[in-house]
Amino acid sequence: METRIERIKSQLHSQKYKLTPQREATVRVLLENEKDHLSAEDVYLLVKDKAPEIGLATVYRTLELLTELKVVDKINFGDGVSRYDLRQEGAAHFHHHLVCIECGAVDEIQEDLLGDVEKVVEKGWNFLIKDHRLTFHGICYRCQEKNDKE
Amino acid sequence: METRIERIKSQLHSQKYKLTPQREATVRVLLENEKDHLSAEDVYLLVKDKAPEIGLATVYRTLELLTELKVVDKINFGDGVSRYDLRQEGAAHFHHHLVCIECGAVDEIQEDLLGDVEKVVEKGWNFLIKDHRLTFHGICYRCQEKNDKE
DNA sequence: GTGTGTGCAAAGCTTTTGCAGACCC
DNA sequence: GGGTCTGCAAAAGCTTTGCACACAC
Numbered sequence: 001m002e003t004r005i006e007r008i009k010s011q012l013h014s015q016k017y018k019l020t021p022q023r024e025a026t027v028r029v030l031l032e033n034e035k036d037h038l039s040a041e042d043v044y045l046l047v048k049d050k051a052p053e054i055g056l057a058t059v060y061r062t063l064e065l066l067t068e069l070k071v072v073d074k075i076n077f078g079d080g081v082s083r084y085d086l087r088q089e090g091a092a093h094f095h096h097h098l099v100c101i102e103c104g105a106v107d108e109i110q111e112d113l114l115g116d117v118e119k120v121v122e123k124g125w126n127f128l129i130k131d132h133r134l135t136f137h138g139i140c141y142r143c144q145e146k147n148d149k150e
Numbered sequence: 151m152e153t154r155i156e157r158i159k160s161q162l163h164s165q166k167y168k169l170t171p172q173r174e175a176t177v178r179v180l181l182e183n184e185k186d187h188l189s190a191e192d193v194y195l196l197v198k199d200k201a202p203e204i205g206l207a208t209v210y211r212t213l214e215l216l217t218e219l220k221v222v223d224k225i226n227f228g229d230g231v232s233r234y235d236l237r238q239e240g241a242a243h244f245h246h247h248l249v250c251i252e253c254g255a256v257d258e259i260q261e262d263l264l265g266d267v268e269k270v271v272e273k274g275w276n277f278l279i280k281d282h283r284l285t286f287h288g289i290c291y292r293c294q295e296k297n298d299k300e
Numbered sequence: 301g302t303g304t305g306t307g308c309a310a311a312g313c314t315t316t317t318g319c320a321g322a323c324c325c
Numbered sequence: 326g327g328g329t330c331t332g333c334a335a336a337a338g339c340t341t342t343g344c345a346c347a348c349a350c
């Protein structure tokens with residue numbers, strides 16, 4: 001059974017890139033924190049535990065590389081930093097996000113909710129869709145419960 | 151008949167803010183370029199024609215103020231700059247965008263396509279939606295035509 | 301005169317780039 | 326040895342902040 005890391009390694013090799021120790025450490029951090037939405041700085045701090053010598057520039061370069069390979073998606077919730085989010089293997093489209101405006105939590109929706117909407121857009125606006133970004137801003141179930149108790 | 155500017159002026163006054171000449175010039179630039187998605191720098195350069203003394207910091211401060219008042223929305227297409235987009239008066243939700251990955255054009259969809267999707271999310275994920283951001287990345291009709299001719 | 305608003309310059313952030321050295325086949 | 330890759334430091338954005346001055350009531 002091939003592991004996820006090995007598949008990413010093959011993907012790198014197929015484009016003549018190497019899976020260096022620094023790159024591997026970065027990918028492992030991403031895999032271990034799949035649910036979070038880490039900024040480059042976050043990734044850097046976590047990678048330093050595994051590879052203390054690594055530089056921030058290398059993390060940026062690796063994240064850019066992984067974005068190019070579509071292993072991760074670079075996302076932006078409007079707070080001034082880019083975040084990097086592992087793409088689900090085999091996912092045709094990027095997943096959606098729920099950003100809580102009270103506590104800042106970011107939850108994910110893996111289901112594809114936009115199938116019908118995309119058809120409407122492709123036909124109605126004559127636009128050939130390659131990807132999408134959908135983010136809802138509102139109040140998460142945790143904050144709703146908290147507010148109800150008060 | 152009250153103009154758009156006057157309504158914005160009232161909105162400012164109701165929050166104890168003034169519509170200074172600089173703020174008015176900035177708002178006018180936004181109104182005159184409603185279809186574009188201007189960055190702060192873009193706005194600054196255009197405002198300078200009307201009010202040459204204005205500083206970039208004032209433009210930033212004004213745009214922040216207008217964002218707070220929900221006159222404009224601060225958006226981000228992942229190119230490293232924030233853009234400011236006039237919110238349609240009375241629109242319950244923010245409109246959607248079509249970003250062309252070939253020519254960079256940004257078109258708008260004013261129709262609300264997410265009514266059903268929002269119901270699904272609110273029920274299924276127990277999330278109280280306040281706003282959304284939906285952007286499609288793909289190829290616009292102009293580039294499709296151009297590609298067909300080649 | 302008190303408070304808000306402004307312009308300028310400086311500072312703060314995140315992110316990118318230049319470069320010399322390290323590493324690998 | 327020729328390529329890729331890396332770490333460090335510097336540079337390059339975009340955006341915010343500090344401060345003294347201007348203006349309005």
